[in-house]
Amino acid sequence: MQMGIDLGSRTIKTVTLKGGSMLERRVVESGFEPHRQALQMLGEHPQARVVATGYGRHLMQQHAELDIITEIKAHALGARHLFPHCRAVLDVGGQDSKVILLSDNGRIVNFQMNDKCAAGTGRFLEMMAVSLGYGLKDFGIAAAQADAGTPINSMCAVFAESEVVSLKNRGVPPAEIARAVHLAVASRLAAMVSKTGECRHLVFTGGVANNKTLVAMLEKALGVPVLVPEDPSITGALGAALHAGCS
Amino acid sequence: MSDQFEVKSDPALWEKLGMDVARFSGMPPMLTNAYRGIFLSQQGRPEKMAYFDDMVANIHTGRIQEIYDAKVGGKPVIGTFCVYVPEELVVAAGGICIGLCGGAQGSIADAEKILPRNICPMVKSAFGFKVGKICPYFQVVDLVYGETTCDAKKKTWELLDRYVPTHVMEIPQMKRERDKWLWLDEVKDFKAAVERITDTITDFDAVAAGIKTVNAKRFALQRLNSLRHHNPSPISGKDMLLIEQIAFYDEPVRFAQKVHELCDELEQRIGSGIAVAPKSTPRIMVSGTPMALPNWKLHHIIESAGAIVVNEESCIGTRYYKDLIDEGSTDLEQQLERLTERYMKIDCSCFTPNDDRIAQVLKEYEESGAEGIIDYCLQFCHTYNIEAVKLREACEARDIPFMSIETDYSPDDVGQLQTRVEAFLEQIKG
Numbered sequence: 029m030q031m032g033i034d035l036g037s038r039t040i041k042t043v044t045l046k047g048g049s050m051l052e053r054r055v056v057e058s059g060f061e062p063h064r065q066a067l068q069m070l071g072e073h074p075q076a077r078v079v080a081t082g083y084g085r086h087l088m089q090q091h092a093e094l095d096i097i098t099e100i101k102a103h104a105l106g107a108r109h110l111f112p113h114c115r116a117v118l119d120v121g122g123q124d125s126k127v128i129l130l131s132d133n134g135r136i137v138n139f140q141m142n143d144k145c146a147a148g149t150g151r152f153l154e155m156m157a158v159s160l161g162y163g164l165k166d167f168g169i170a171a172a173q174a175d176a177g178t179p180i181n182s183m184c185a186v187f188a189e190s191e192v193v194s195l196k197n198r199g200v201p202p203a204e205i206a207r208a209v210h211l212a213v214a215s216r217l218a219a220m221v222s223k224t225g226e227c228r229h230l231v232f233t234g235g236v237a238n239n240k241t242l243v244a245m246l247e248k249a250l251g252v253p254v255l256v257p258e259d260p261s262i263t264g265a266l267g268a269a270l271h272a273g274c275s
Numbered sequence: 276m277s278d279q280f281e282v283k284s285d286p287a288l289w290e291k292l293g294m295d296v297a298r299f300s301g302m303p304p305m306l307t308n309a310y311r312g313i314f315l316s317q318q319g320r321p322e323k324m325a326y327f328d329d330m331v332a333n334i335h336t337g338r339i340q341e342i343y344d345a346k347v348g349g350k351p352v353i354g355t356f357c358v359y360v361p362e363e364l365v366v367a368a369g370g371i372c373i374g375l376c377g378g379a380q381g382s383i384a385d386a387e388k389i390l391p392r393n394i395c396p397m398v399k400s401a402f403g404f405k406v407g408k409i410c411p412y413f414q415v416v417d418l419v420y421g422e423t424t425c426d427a428k429k430k431t432w433e434l435l436d437r438y439v440p441t442h443v444m445e446i447p448q449m450k451r452e453r454d455k456w457l458w459l460d461e462v463k464d465f466k467a468a469v470e471r472i473t474d475t476i477t478d479f480d481a482v483a484a485g486i487k488t489v490n491a492k493r494f495a496l497q498r499l500n501s502l503r504h505h506n507p508s509p510i511s512g513k514d515m516l517l518i519e520q521i522a523f524y525d526e527p528v529r530f531a532q533k534v535h536e537l538c539d540e541l542e543q544r545i546g547s548g549i550a551v552a553p554k555s556t557p558r559i560m561v562s563g564t565p566m567a568l569p570n571w572k573l574h575h576i577i578e579s580a581g582a583i584v585v586n587e588e589s590c591i592g593t594r595y596y597k598d599l600i601d602e603g604s605t606d607l608e609q610q611l612e613r614l615t616e617r618y619m620k621i622d623c624s625c626f627t628p629n630d631d632r633i634a635q636v637l638k639e640y641e642e643s644g645a646e647g648i649i650d651y652c653l654q655f656c657h658t659y660n661i662e663a664v665k666l667r668e669a670c671e672a673r674d675i676p677f678m679s680i681e682t683d684y685s686p687d688d689v690g691q692l693q694t695r696v697e698a699f700l701e702q703i704k705g
Contacts, residue, residue, distance in 0.1 A: 083690070097701065137702070141694070143688065144688035
């Protein structure tokens with residue numbers, strides 16, 4: 029049995045594999061003591077070979093006997109497993125956004141990661157949703173249904189928030205602002221993908237890929253279809269579980 | 276060893292230098308802790324590192340006392356921020372050339388009271404050290420040598436001059452014949468500025484001696500760098516970086532001798548197969564902007580992630596010591612021309628075009644046996660940041676794993692940099 033555990037900034041994900049097929053997958057909130065939460069999840073499969081990834085991987089290594097890989101490698105492995113022809117991965121999680129380029133045979137040949145800035149991350153979308161009074165799900169739906177017309181100029185989470193507030197105070201409908209926020213994020217992500225060099229056979233992973241409005245906008249900006257796994261948030265945990273099989 | 280190490284304090288000396296003693300007294304314990312954690316915790320360090328540990332222990336005391344005594348004895352003490360400084364002329368005048376403080380987060384808030392926030396951390400840190408009176412080196416200099424390698428620096432010197440006399444030299448930004456003549460005139464002006472402090476003229480013999488001394492220091496560093504290229508490496512990248520940083524403030528003759536003693540030990544280690552990390556350890560070369568002491572952030576992240584740094588193509592590294600000055604001049608004018616020629620070989624990113632640097636990076640990559648390049652760029656250092664585009668293209672064309680990072684002195688992005696460095700190592704291992 030192989031298990032991958034992805035300790036992200038917002039959620040902890042586990043994937044358990046047996047004989048190559050998925051036995052179980054779970055997503056829980058990280059909480060205040062992510063390693064305790066994670067250890068409990070590991071305890072349910074004591075015989076599994078475990079590989080940890082994500083923000084909290086080093087923390088886990090202090091508390092349990094396990095190997096670690098970076099989320100960059102984990103998402104590459106997971107995406108490639110789900111889409112064997114994939115040549116590029118866009119992973120947008122809570123804290124980070126990254127683009128990973130793969131060779132024909134799946135080797136990582138290059139990657140880009142946002143610097144210490146929330147622009148274009150799940151956290152950015154979350155903050156904007158909160159300041160508009162939306163839940164995460166409604167946020168994307170509202171954006172999809174809104175009229176065009178309002179641009180958001182700032183991608184700094186702090187400045188964007190004040191921009192949102194000032195648009196609200198000018199009477200711009202919240203849905204229209206939501207659309208503008210989505211467009212701004214999609215265009216930033218598209219630029220990051222284009223700069224890294226490859227946008228064909230692009231797999232979009234991480235929790236933010238659940239946002240269908242954003243995916244559609246990204247496809248439009250890149251001019252190519254974007255592949256999204258059935259449950260994009262567990263791609264890193266899947267990659268870690270796959271790595272547990274070869275380590 | 277680790278428990279005995281302590282960065283020493285000398286409040287009486289600091290008082291004499293006009294420092295903010297109350298505030299500065301927190302610095303030595305902080306540095307002690309950082310140094311124990313980052314350097315003394317390493318396994319299998321060469322014994323001859325003891326001298327360099329001692330230089331750090333005396334960074335705010337013994338070495339400052341030496342410099343202070345020289346200054347009281349009428350010798351020029353020049354503070355610098357750039358490898359484009361003709362330190363041979365300072366040594367020729369019997370003086371001391373020291374790289375100034377500019378590698379710490381702690382002084383940036385002082386600087387930001389005056390300077391804009393969005394300029395490079397090195398310039399801000401340095402300026403903050405002076406206005407906060409928290410750098411003994413800054414307090415002991417007769418003048419600061421400033422240059423025009425970037426906009427942030429050249430404009431900051433105008434403000435710094437209010438606190439300490441600042442002599443600015445114009446660095447040409449192209450390498451045509453006329454640029455060389457421009458710089459030769461600047462070198463002559465600098466020589467005159469140094470001579471004004473001592474009130475004497477440095478003659479041919481003095482300049483010859485200065486060139487010889489600084490050549491010997493650079494040669495010692497060349498020898499050390501070629502020994503650390505051995506695989507498995509007999510010395511860590513962190514220790515090498517430290518020595519390169521100390522090269523900017525130690526007494527050059529003693530420093531060269533101590534570097535050679537270390538080199539002798541490293542040769543023995545190589546002969547008997549003693550290394551600081553196994554041969555399979557991923558070997559990383561760092562290129563880009565300099566790391567002023569105590570900026571050890573990137574090297575510490577790389578080596579904590581299980582790799583070893585085997586070269587610094589940087590002003591703190593090879594750019595400082597790769598070229599020597601021809602010692603065969605027969606008159607003073609010729610000496611200054613040879614000196615100018617040597618300095619014009621520095622491939623700082625302020626030059627355009629600067630293809631020599633790309634070629635130099637690739638050459639050093641081969642020589643050091645590195646397996647990947649991490650290009651390091653201090654935030655807002657536009658010339659290096661933009662030059663990374665060409666460097667990336669050159670590396671991609673040769674299948675050299677390449678990653679560029681932009682960062683500052685704050686610890687905010689350490690977690691993210693760890694992830695990027697670890698992923699880069701995974702990429703190299705395949």
